[in-house]
Amino acid sequence: MQVLWVSYLFYKGLSLWEIGLVEGIFHIVSLSMEVPTGLIADRYGRKLSRILGACLRLSYMILMLFVSNLPLAIIAFILAALSYNLESGSDTALIYDTLVEHQETQHFPKIQAIREIILQVSSLLGVFVGGYLADISYVYAIGSTIALFIIGIGIACFFVEPKVIETKHSIKTLSIMGFRTLMQYPGLVALMIVGALFSSSLYTTHTYLIVYLQSFNRSLLEASGWSMIEHLGAIMAGFTIYRFTKFMKLNYTLWMMGIMAFLFWWITKLEIGYIALFGLGFGESMLYVSITNMVNQKTPSEVRATVLSMNSMFFSVMMIIMYPMFGWIASTYSLISAFYGLSALLSVGFIIFLVSMKVFKLKSLNSL
Numbered sequence: 001m002q003v004l005w006v007s008y009l010f011y012k013g014l015s016l017w018e019i020g021l022v023e024g025i026f027h028i029v030s031l032s033m034e035v036p037t038g039l040i041a042d043r044y045g046r047k048l049s050r051i052l053g054a055c056l057r058l059s060y061m062i063l064m065l066f067v068s069n070l071p072l073a074i075i076a077f078i079l080a081a082l083s084y085n086l087e088s089g090s091d092t093a094l095i096y097d098t099l100v101e102h103q104e105t106q107h108f109p110k111i112q113a114i115r116e117i118i119l120q121v122s123s124l125l126g127v128f129v130g131g132y133l134a135d136i137s138y139v140y141a142i143g144s145t146i147a148l149f150i151i152g153i154g155i156a157c158f159f160v161e162p163k164v165i166e167t168k169h170s171i172k173t174l175s176i177m178g179f180r181t182l183m184q185y186p187g188l189v190a191l192m193i194v195g196a197l198f199s200s201s202l203y204t205t206h207t208y209l210i211v212y213l214q215s216f217n218r219s220l221l222e223a224s225g226w227s228m229i230e231h232l233g234a235i236m237a238g239f240t241i242y243r244f245t246k247f248m249k250l251n252y253t254l255w256m257m258g259i260m261a262f263l264f265w266w267i268t269k270l271e272i273g274y275i276a277l278f279g280l281g282f283g284e285s286m287l288y289v290s291i292t293n294m295v296n297q298k299t300p301s302e303v304r305a306t307v308l309s310m311n312s313m314f315f316s317v318m319m320i321i322m323y324p325m326f327g328w329i330a331s332t333y334s335l336i337s338a339f340y341g342l343s344a345l346l347s348v349g350f351i352i353f354l355v356s357m358k359v360f361k362l363k364s365l366n367s368l
Helices: 001-010 016-044 047-063 070-087 089-102 104-138 140-158 171-183 185-215 220-247 252-264 273-298 301-332 337-361
Strands: none
Touching: 001 016, 001 185, 016 047, 016 070, 016 089, 016 104, 016 140, 016 252, 016 301, 047 070, 047 140, 070 089, 070 301, 089 301, 104 140, 104 220, 104 273, 171 185, 171 301, 185 220, 185 252, 185 273, 185 301, 185 337, 220 273, 252 273, 252 337, 273 301, 301 337
């Protein structure tokens, strides 16, 4: 359903500007609650955090069935933001701390890669089935998603909390420890910021591309097929990334970012845009796994979810600025102008990161 929500709200009568505003509010809530929810996961457990997140996401999907105006859409996306906050950080932290407990952290990149494959295959099937159901009725697409989240909540109840994260630190102490951890690695922070820029750019493209393709009289099923190609790229990355991270230097990451910045300029070309999407899906998965691997390596278990939430916070900051601006440009000028503006922003951001490398004297990921 995630890939279809822009077209769904558009179908329900919201303008592109209002849709951009709703997404902006989503990320404002995410920004303000990212660290507090990370602290909840560190203080009270990753399992509880994930169950609460799934319950809020279920509430969001139920409310989406009745959305017919801007206020209801805002309430629904506030619930979605809180759900996202409770999940972000706690999901990866649960995996990594389980490996810490069993002294098998060297397997984390491979596990993340397998997890990415499962996620992307599920998303690919979801896009295809969701596009098919939405062509019949949006209610069918949302209803099937609700059923899946009910099953997911049941599965989450069987998670086992790693003992390694047990802590008696207060919320205040944990937050101070989390910020101090980031202060020790300014190069890592720079990498997290540029990674958030790439992820938010792809997310924005991912959602608005459906509306763009529909403007050329493409069906929802056909438009969803483009998103499926992006997921195929991510799946291919999942099969290779754990081997890649074993010898990855910062230069490899820079090459990947440079290629992605180039590919963004070609997304709107109907003849070859799907090729660009395949490459972007591949590159975004590579960046995600490598960056989360680095963050986990540098972070102590007791504040891991907090620091990972801070990483997600950079994504929220980017989206607060980017998404409403994209919607405004698309409404005022055209969707194609908005896509080109996004591509230009990404290219400039990549250049700024290259300059930051010189400032922090970064030569490898280990120097972060």
